[in-house]
Amino acid sequence: MVTLTEVVVLALLAGGLFFGFVAAVGLVRLPDLYTRAHSASKSDTLGAVLTLAAAAIALDTGADTLKLALLIVFMFITNPTAAHAIARAAADQGIEPWTAADDADGAGNGDEGAAGGGSNAEGDGAVADGGDRR
Amino acid sequence: MTLIADALLIAAAGFVIISIGVLYRAVKGPTMQDRVIAVNVVGSNTVVIAALIAAATDTPGALDIALVYALLNFLMSIAISKFTVERGGVL
Numbered sequence: 001m002v003t004l005t006e007v008v009v010l011a012l013l014a015g016g017l018f019f020g021f022v023a024a025v026g027l028v029r030l031p032d033l034y035t036r037a038h039s040a041s042k043s044d045t046l047g048a049v050l051t052l053a054a055a056a057i058a059l060d061t062g063a064d065t066l067k068l069a070l071l072i073v074f075m076f077i078t079n080p081t082a083a084h085a086i087a088r089a090a091a092d093q094g095i096e097p098w099t100a101a102d103d104a105d106g107a108g109n110g111d112e113g114a115a116g117g118g119s120n121a122e123g124d125g126a127v128a129d130g131g132d133r134r
Numbered sequence: 135m136t137l138i139a140d141a142l143l144i145a146a147a148g149f150v151i152i153s154i155g156v157l158y159r160a161v162k163g164p165t166m167q168d169r170v171i172a173v174n175v176v177g178s179n180t181v182v183i184a185a186l187i188a189a190a191t192d193t194p195g196a197l198d199i200a201l202v203y204a205l206l207n208f209l210m211s212i213a214i215s216k217f218t219v220e221r222g223g224v225l
Contacts, residue, residue, distance in 0.1 A: 085211060
C-alpha cells in the first residue's frame with residue numbers, strides 16, 4: 001500500500017529531476033552567457049529546492065529535517081545571488097549580450113548539429129573576446 | 135520505507151547524469167564566466183546528491199557535508215566574480 005508520504009516524496013523528486021534537467025538543457029543549448037545565467041539561476045534553484053524538500057520529508061522529524069530546511073533557505077538565497085554576481089562581472093568585462101543579428105551571422109559555424117534547423121546555432125560570435133578559445 | 139530509499143537513490147543517480155551533461159558547458163564555454171556558472175550548477179547538484187544519499191542511507195553526517203559544500207560553492211562564485219572585476223583574473 002502506497003502511503004501519503006511516499007506519494008508526496010515521489011512527486012517532489014519527479015519535479016526536482018524535471019527542473020534539474022531543464023536547467024541542464026538550458027545551460028547547454030542557450031546561445032549566450034546571460035541566458036545561461038537565467039537558466040542556471042531559476043530552473044536549477046527550483047529543482048534543488050524541490051529535491052531537498054523531498055529529502056526533508058523522507059527523513060524523520062528532528063535535527064536532520066532542521067538542517068535540510070536551513071539548506072533549502074540557503075540555496076534559495078545564494079544560488080540566484082551567485083548567478084547575478086557572475087553575470088554582473090561579465091557585464092563589467094564588456095561581454096556583449098546575444099541578439100538576433102548574431103544568430104544570422106553565426107549560423108554558419110554552429111557546432112550543435114542540425115537538430116534545430118540552423119535557427120538555434122551557437123552564438124559564439126557574440127562574445128567580445130572572440131570565439132572558441134579553449 | 136524501502137520504496138522511498140530506492141526513489142531517493144534513483145533521483146541521486148539522475149542528478150549525477152544531469153551534472154555530466156552540464157560538464158559539457160564547463161569544458162567548452164567560450165568565456166570564463168560560462169565555466170564558472172557551469173561549475174556552480176554542478177556544485178549545487180552535488181549538494182542535492184549529498185542530501186539525497188543522507189536521506190536514503192540514513193547517514194545524517196552527510197547533511198553537514200552538504201551544508202559546508204553549499205557554503206563553499208557560494209563563496210567560490212562570489213570570489214571569482216569579484217576577482218575578475220577588480221584584478222582582471224583570479225591570480
